[in-house]
Amino acid sequence: MVREKWTDILPRYMTFISHMRPILRETRRIILNLDPDLLLDIEVLDKIRQEEEKRNIRKVRALSEFSAMYRTNVYEIIKDFIVKYREDIPIIDIKDYIVEFLYESIDALKVLQNITNPDQRNIENTYLFQLVKFIEQTIFSRGSSIQIIYENLLKNSANYYECQRHLLMPHTYYREKLENPDFFVIPGLSPKVYQIINNITSLYNLDPNFGEFPEKENYEIPMVLKNEIFSAYIDSIANPEEEAIESLAERIGLRILDGIFLSPQQETVDIFLKNNFFRESKQSDGTIRLIPQFSNETLILYYLAFASMRRGFLSKELINWISMNFAFLIYMGILKWKLTDENIFYSIFKDLQTNEKVLPYLMKLACFPNYLGLDKMKIRDSPQYRKEIFNFIGSQIDNLKDFINEIAIYCKKIEKERKNK
Amino acid sequence: MSEQQDPTWKELQQEFIKGVEKAIEQVNERDVENIPGAREALLQRLNNMRIHFPNNNGAIFLKSIDDKIQNAFFPNTKDFTEAFQKILKSRTHEQDFIINELLNGFVTSKAKAIAMGTQGPIIDRMVEAFSKRNDFHIVDHQFFAMFGDPNKPRHYIQKQLEELVNLFGLISKELVIEKDKRRSEKKVYTFYTFPPAILKILEEKYLIIDDELGYAYVSEAFDRNIFICMFLANVAINRDDLEKIGGSYTINGISAIFALILILGFMPKLSIDETNPILRDPSFDNQNMSVIPKSWMLKQVLEPLFEPLIKIIAYRIGGGLWLSKIIGSEINKKIHTQIRFLLRDVNKWILGNLCRVEIPIFVEIANIFTEITVGTDTE
Structure with missing residues (x-):
C-alpha cells in the first residue's frame, strides 16, 4: 500500500x-x-x-x-x-x-x-x-471565483507573465490527451494549443465578426469562425485540437455558438470588460458592441485561472x-x-x-x-x-x-x- | 550578366510592385484600424514602396538584403568560421528573441524526428546536454539517456542525432573501448563537439576553459542561439550544395523567414495619441516598441506582398538555383501559411494592437528605406 x-x-x-x-x-x-x-x-x-x-x-x-x-x-x-x-x-x-x-x-x-x-x-x-x-500568490493564485484569481494573476503578470505561462506548459505534454474520458480533467498547454490560442488572439484583434450577446439584450459580442482558426494547418496536423475545440474553448473562457463561432462566455465578458480587454462602442442602431483588444496574456491567464480554480481536476x-x-x-x-x-x-x-x-x-x-x-x-x-x-x-x-x-x-x-x- | 540587364531580377521586382498595388487596393477597400491616421500612414508607406522600390535597379532591396540581412544572418563566404563569427557578432538580446522564435520553429520541425514525434524544444535539449558535462562534448548514449524513448530502439535516436549534428555542423570523434566493464565487449562511443576554430571563438564569452584541471564548462551566456548561429552559418556556406543543407525545405524556410524580417523592417511607425491606454500598459515599452497598423497583418494585404518577396530573397541569396526551388513548390505554400502565424508570435499583442519590438535589423532596414526615399525626393 x-x-x-x-x-x-x-x-x-x-x-x-x-x-x-x-x-x-x-x-x-x-x-x-x-x-x-x-x-x-x-x-x-x-x-x-x-x-x-x-x-x-x-x-x-x-x-x-x-x-x-x-x-x-x-x-x-x-x-x-x-x-x-x-x-x-x-x-x-x-x-x-x-x-x-x-x-x-x-x-x-x-x-x-x-x-x-x-x-x-x-x-x-x-x-x-x-x-x-508566496509563490502561489504570484503565479497560481487562489480565490473564490475565476474573476478574483484572474485579476490577481494579471496584477503579477507585468513582472512574471513568463513564469505564469511556464507553469502551464508541462514539457511532458505529449503524454496528455486533449480530451479525457473524464470530462473535467484539465491538461497542460501544449505548444500547438499555445499556438492556437495565439491564433485566436490574433483573429479577435484583427478582424472579428459580431453577433448578438445571448444573455444580454442590445449587446453584441465579438466572434471568430472556428474554421478560420485552423485554416493555417494543413495535412491534418491540428485535427485533434479541432475535434477538442469545445473543451479547449471552455479552458480559455470561450464557447461555441451556432456550431461555427467561437465567442466569449458571459462570465468572461465581465472579466474582460473590467480589465480593458473589451471596450464598449455604441453603434448607430443603439446596440453596444464589445470590441476586443486582447493582449498576449488575456486568454493564457484565463487558462491558468481556470486551472487554479479547478485544481482538484488537473x-x-x-x-x-x-x-x-x-x-x-x-x-x-x-x-x-x-x-x-x-x-x-x-x-x-x-x-x-x-x-x-x-x-x-x-x-x-x-x-x-x-x-x-x-x-x-x-x-x-x-x-x-x-x-x-x-x-x-x-x-x-x-x-x-x-x-x-x-x-x-x-x-x-x-x-x-x-x-x- | 550585369544586374542592370538581368531579366529575372527585373521580373521579380515587377511582380513585387504588382503585389504592392494589390495590397493598396485591399487597404483602400477595408478599414480595420482603430488608431487615427494608421490607415493613411500605411497607404502612404505602400505608395512610397511602389514608387521607390524599382529605382536604381531595386537599390532598397540590394542594400537591405545584400548588405544588411546577409551580413547579419547569412554571410556570403565559404568559410564556416568567418560566417559563424559574423552571425554571432550581430547578436543582441532582443534580436536573439525574434530570430530565435523564427528559426526555432523551423529547426524544430526539421529535426522533428528526434523530438520523439513531438514538438519538443530540441535546441534547448542540445544546450542542456552540453551544459551537463565538463568537457564540452556530448556523447550519443548520454543523449539517448536524456531524450530517448525507452520504447524505441537506441539506434533510432543515434541516427537522428547524427542528422542533427549535420544540421548544426558539429564534428564527431570516436572512442573505442576494447572491453567494456559490464559485458567485456567492444564498445564504440561517439562524442560530438564544435569544430576547433569555433571553439576558439566561443572561448571569448561562451566557454570557460580550465587549463589547470582540463575542464571546459559552458558559461551562463551559452544558449540556444549558439546553435542557431551554427545552423545559419552552415546553411550560408553550403548554399550551393542543396543536399548538404536539407534541400528545398531549407531554402523555402530561410527565404520565408528573411522575407518576414524584411516586411517587418518596411513597416511604417505609427504615432499614437498620448491618451491611448496602450501607452499606460506595463508591457508596452515606448522606447523600443512601435504599433503595427492592423491592416498590415491582414491576410489579404500580407499575401500579395509576401509571395514575391520570398522569391526576391531566394534570388538574392541563392541565385537562380534557389529561385527555382521556390517557384511552384508545395513546401512554399505550406510555409506561407505558417509564417503568417510566426509574424504574430514574434511580436507582442498589447490591448488589441500588435507591437513590433525594435531590433537592430528592423531599424537598419527602415533606415535604408528612409534614406533612399528622402534621397530621391531631394533629387
Missing part, C-alpha cells in the same frame, strides 16, 4: 538532507583543523577522504552509496578549487574560502531540514508554508509539472538566499543526483491540502520519469531566475520577521 501521509513523506524528505549536513560539517571541521600548507598536497585530501569512508557504518545500501558519492563530490570540488587557485591566492585564504563556502552550504541545508515540522505545528510560520503561499502531467516547479523554486530560492554566487558547492546542490533525492518529496509536501491542495497521489515515483522532468530544470528562463531572486529576498524577510518576534 502506498504510504502518503504527511508523517510518511516528511521523514523521506529528511533522510538524504540529514545525511548531507553531517558530511559537510565533518569536512568543515577537518579543513579547519588542517594546517593550510597541507592543503597544498592534494593527496592529503584523498587520504582523509579514504579514512572518512572507512568510518561509514550505515546499514542501508542506498544511503551509504549516496553518502560516499556525496563525500567524493565534496572533496573533488575542494581539490579542484585548490588546484585552480593555489598559484594566485595564498593558501591560507583558500582555506578560509573553503570554510566559508562550507558554512554557507551547511546553513542552506539547515533551512532545508527545518523547512517544516512533523506535526505541522504553527504551519503559518514555517518556511514551506510561507514560500508555497491532469497527472500538469500536477507533476506544477509541483515540480514549486519545489524547484523553493529549493533554488533558499539556495540563492544562503549561498553566495561564487560558492563552489552550488554545483552539488544543482546536481541531478542531489535533486532527485530532495525534490520529489518536496513536491509531495507542497501538494498537501494546507499548501497547494493538489492530488499528490498523481505524483509519479518512477526514477525514469523524474529524470525526464528534472532534465528541464536546467532550461531556465530568465524570468524564472528573476523570480528566484525575489523568493530569496522574501526568505530574508521571513527570517527578519522571525528574529523580531
